[in-house]
Amino acid sequence: xxxxxxxxxxxxxxxxxxxxxxxxxxxxxxxxxxxxxxxxxxxxxxxxxxxxxxxxxxxxxxxxxxxxxxxxxxxxxxxxxxxxxxxxxxxxxxxxxxxxxxxxxxxxxxxxxxxxxxxxxxxxxxxxxxxxxxxxxxxxxxxxxxxxxxxxxxxxxxxxxxxxxxxxxxxxxxxxxxxxxxxxxxxxxxxxxxxxxxxxxxxxxxxxxxxxxxxxxxxxxxxxxxxxxxxxxxxxxxxxxxxxxxxxxxxxxxxxxxxxxxxxxxxxxxxxxxxxxxxxxxxxxxxxxxxxxxxxxxxxxxxxxxxxxxxxxxxxxxxxxxxxxxxxxxxxxxxxxxxxxxxxxxxxxxxxxxxxxxxxxxxxxxxxxxxxxxxxxxxxxxxxxxxxxxxxxxxxxxxxxxxxxxxxxxxxxxxxxxxxxxxxxxxxxxxxxxxxxxxxxxxxxxxxxxxxxxxxxxxxxxxxxxxxxxxxxxxxxxxxxxxxxxxxxxxxxxxxxxxxxxxxxxxxxxxxxxxxxxxxxxxxxxxxxxxxxxxxxxxxxxxxxxxxxxxxxxxxxxxxxxxxxxxxxxxxxxxxxxxxxxxxxxxxxxxxxxxxxxxxxxxxxxxxxxxxxxxxxxxxxxxxxxxxxxxxxxxxxxxxxxxxxxxxxxxxx
Numbered sequence: 001x002x003x004x005x006x007x008x009x010x011x012x013x014x015x016x017x018x019x020x021x022x023x024x025x026x027x028x029x030x031x032x033x034x035x036x037x038x039x040x041x042x043x044x045x046x047x048x049x050x051x052x053x054x055x056x057x058x059x060x061x062x063x064x065x066x067x068x069x070x071x072x073x074x075x076x077x078x079x080x081x082x083x084x085x086x087x088x089x090x091x092x093x094x095x096x097x098x099x100x101x102x103x104x105x106x107x108x109x110x111x112x113x114x115x116x117x118x119x120x121x122x123x124x125x126x127x128x129x130x131x132x133x134x135x136x137x138x139x140x141x142x143x144x145x146x147x148x149x150x151x152x153x154x155x156x157x158x159x160x161x162x163x164x165x166x167x168x169x170x171x172x173x174x175x176x177x178x179x180x181x182x183x184x185x186x187x188x189x190x191x192x193x194x195x196x197x198x199x200x201x202x203x204x205x206x207x208x209x210x211x212x213x214x215x216x217x218x219x220x221x222x223x224x225x226x227x228x229x230x231x232x233x234x235x236x237x238x239x240x241x242x243x244x245x246x247x248x249x250x251x252x253x254x255x256x257x258x259x260x261x262x263x264x265x266x267x268x269x270x271x272x273x274x275x276x277x278x279x280x281x282x283x284x285x286x287x288x289x290x291x292x293x294x295x296x297x298x299x300x301x302x303x304x305x306x307x308x309x310x311x312x313x314x315x316x317x318x319x320x321x322x323x324x325x326x327x328x329x330x331x332x333x334x335x336x337x338x339x340x341x342x343x344x345x346x347x348x349x350x351x352x353x354x355x356x357x358x359x360x361x362x363x364x365x366x367x368x369x370x371x372x373x374x375x376x377x378x379x380x381x382x383x384x385x386x387x388x389x390x391x392x393x394x395x396x397x398x399x400x401x402x403x404x405x406x407x408x409x410x411x412x413x414x415x416x417x418x419x420x421x422x423x424x425x426x427x428x429x430x431x432x433x434x435x436x437x438x439x440x441x442x443x444x445x446x447x448x449x450x451x452x453x454x455x456x457x458x459x460x461x462x463x464x465x466x467x468x469x470x471x472x473x474x475x476x477x478x479x480x481x482x483x484x485x486x487x488x489x490x491x492x493x494x495x496x497x498x499x500x501x502x503x504x505x506x507x508x509x510x511x512x513x514x515x516x517x518x519x520x521x522x523x524x525x526x527x528x529x530x531x532x533x534x535x536x537x538x539x540x541x542x543x544x545x546x547x548x549x550x551x552x553x554x555x556x557x558x559x560x561x562x563x564x565x566x567x568x569x570x571x572x573x574x575x576x577x578x579x580x581x582x583x584x585x586x587x588x589x590x591x592x593x594x595x596x597x598x599x600x601x602x603x604x605x606x607x608x609x610x611x612x613x614x615x616x617x618x619x620x621x622x623x624x625x626x627x628x629x630x631x632x633x634x635x636x637x638x639x640x641x642x643x644x645x646x647x648x649x650x651x652x653x
Contacts, residue, residue: 055101056647057108062101064652071100079456091460097653105648107171109640114174121169122287122371125330126162127345128338129169141280141340141382145271173329178636179629180333189621194606199553201603202573204589205541206549206566207523207596212515217508225511226500232510233503236445237495239462243452243487244427244436246416248409259400267396268389275387275395278343282380283354284318284336288365289327289372306365306373313362318377327372340382350374409482420473420486427473427488440490452487455479461487468492516594524588524596531586537600553605566591569599576601 053061075091090096131142138146151161226233259267268275288306290299309325319335326332343351353366357378365373389396412434419430431438444453444462452458461467461474467489474487500507523544530540541548554561556574572589576599579585584600591597 052652054649054652055105056645057105058112058644060108060112062104062108066104067101067653070104071097074100075456075460094650094653098648098650101648101653105641105646106637109637109644109646110171110174111167112644113640114170117174118291119170119173120289120292120370121166121173121330122289122328123347123368124285124287124338124350124371124374125169125328126166127341128331129165130162131339131341131345142342142345144278144342144344169330174636175633176329178633179626182625182629182632184621184624184628186617186621189617189624190607192620192624193612193617197555197607197611198574199555199605199608200573200601201550201552202554202569203537203548203550203584203600203602204569205527205537205544205546205598206591207520207527207598208545209595210516210519210523212512212519214515215512217511221511222504222507223500226503226507229510230497233498233500233506235493235496235498236447237463238443238445238493239468239489240443240491241441241453241458241462241487242427242438242490243441243485244416244420244431244434244438245452245483245485246409246413246436247483248405248412257401257404259397263400264393264396265389267400268392271396271399275392279355279384280340280342280382281354281357281378282340282382283338284322284377284379285328285331285338285350286313286318286322286326286336286375287328287331287372288325288375290367292370302373303365303367306375310362310364310375313375313377315360315362315377315379318362336377347371350376354378405482413476413484416486417476424472427486430486443491443493452479452485458485458487462489513594517590517596520594520596521588521590524598527598528586528588531598531600540598553608566597568592569597572599573601578604 052064054064054067055062071091074096078090130136130147135150136142136147148158151158286306286309288302288309290302294302309321313321319337322336323332326336328336331338341354343355345351346354347368349366349368353363353374354376357363357376359378359381361378363374363376363378365375368374415434416430416436419433420427423429427438430436441451441453442449444450444459446459446463448454448456448459453462455477457477457479461477464474466472467474467487471489476484476486478484527540527544531537537548549565551562551565554565554570554573556570561570566589568589568591572587576585576587579601584602587599587601589597589599
């Protein structure tokens with residue numbers, strides 16, 4: 001770096017400084033400077049704060065990685081739930097990003113508070129949850145080999161997955177406890193029904209379509225409308241892509257390949273446990289927890305409580321006493337039911353007890369590390385058996401072929417990823433090296449296109465900064481099982497206004513529609529004034545060549561409403577105040593299609609009791625309890641925020 005002073009001036013400046021540094025005051029100042037450097041480190045004068053965390057909850061930092069992982073998960077969930085029709089641009093909006101960070105903050109607040117309350121998730125709850133997941137089941141029962149195989153395919157250790165499950169269950173404990181205590185009185189349910197299923201008697205007149213007085217649109221009028229509504233006439237930003245595709249699903253080679261019997265026998269030996277149903281036991285339990293680092297007195301108290309409870313238990317009252325006494329939040333609501341378990345799912349102490357009992361037996365208290373005392377009821381036993389090779393041969397052939405195709409796909413996808421990373425500015429070198437064609441899409445906008453351009457993950461990649469503006473190849477984009485692409489932008493067309501000449505017909509139509517709507521509203525206002533002065537509605541309708549439509553028991557949203565009843569009329573009817581003293585309430589209605597109506601509300605009634613069964617009322621009460629419970633959880637989290645220092649760094653999102 002060039003010196004900011006000429007050499008001669010720099011020399012004179014140093015000499016002047018030296019001349020000034022004489023006597024005890026200068027020595028004192030210099031000593032203070034030396035102390036500061038020695039104490040704080042000279043590097044502090046050259047280093048800047050490079051913190052990247054997006055939020056801080058108390059002393060806990062929420063990292064960029066946590067934030068990005070959650071944002072990506074939301075993208076994938078939205079694409080799945082909306083069948084690929086979600087708009088990827090939503091996740092680039094500041095409001096969405098802030099919502100993601102706030103969710104992470106709420107999660108951390110709950111986690112910290114649960115830790116302060118010493119709330120833990122026992123191993124049995126983790127095991128029961130994992131065993132209940134259909135992905136890990138064979139013929140409706142938990143299969144240990146399937147569990148390990150699926151985790152292995154995701155390059156995940158069982159301990160890591162179990163920690164994730166434990167964390168997820170832990171975050172549900174406090175909200176479940178809070179919302180579970182919400183009760184909804186019957187009169188509250190009835191009040192809701194009377195609002196939701198309220199019935200209204202109405203009469204209305206649809207005015208004939210009003211033609212505008214002036215049906216010509218001049219150039220100046222068209223230009224004025226075009227300028228005022230320019231956003232309606234924009235050509236959206238578009239891209240077209242080059243892409244290389246890896247798709248070995250259903251390949252001829254994979255389908256035609258037939259394994260030898262020796263290969264199948266080898267596979268059978270390797271996966272024999274897959275075809276053996278291990279012995280399973282259907283159990284319920286009651287947990288009397290022991291605090292972490294419990295004192296001898298606390299351990300003794302827990303044991304005595306467990307022993308007293310065990311003395312009362314029978315198969316007939318086990319579920320009831322479990323609901324009242326068990327400290328396992330996950331199974332307590334189920335009367336202690338853990339379902340069918342096999343060895344290795346629960347901890348060693350629990351396993352040893354459960355698999356040494358006889359059917360129907362209730363155990364004495366069993367101490368489990370880090371949890372407490374379990375009282376176990378063995379409800380049923382299911383013996384294991386093995387299927388012979390001949391019976392499972394078709395499954396082995398299918399597994400062999402699938403594994404072969406998967407191996408080919410993984411090998412090719414890996415080579416493609418490496419090759420495109422080595423030449424990030426083009427797909428051509430990778431395509432030539434792997435003998436894969438470079439394909440093209442048509443131009444498409446952020447709302448998507450056809451083919452691979454309809455996939456939300458492809459759309460998100462195409463309009464990402466790295467691909468669109470930096471000109472790089474995308475990462476490998478998984479489109480399905482054994483199906484992926486890597487894309488590169490071929491053509492980019494920025495957003496631009498379409499010229500007036502191109503959209504003139506649409507502009508003229510919009511101007512005329514506005515005139516027609518204004519004419520309709522003016523006509524409706526005139527009829528409304530006549531009705532409010534007391535003129536008969538039939539006479540008013542006849543004067544404009546219309547007719548009065550009478551509909552009783554109209555509901556907000558109901559298949560029983562007449563098919564021809566305009567939705568705008570229904571919406572307006574439920575915004576009007578109740579009629580009083582038998583006098584109708586009148587209003588005009590914009591039907592949204594350039595026409596209008598006038599409306600008379602004659603009567604309002606609550607829900608029809610004959611249309612709502614007790615079962616429906618009970619189900620509604622449950623839904624309302626859940627909704628109110630969720631509100632209570634939100635208020636609880638808000639209270640935690642008020643008592644915890646929370647910082648969100650929006651500039652890092």
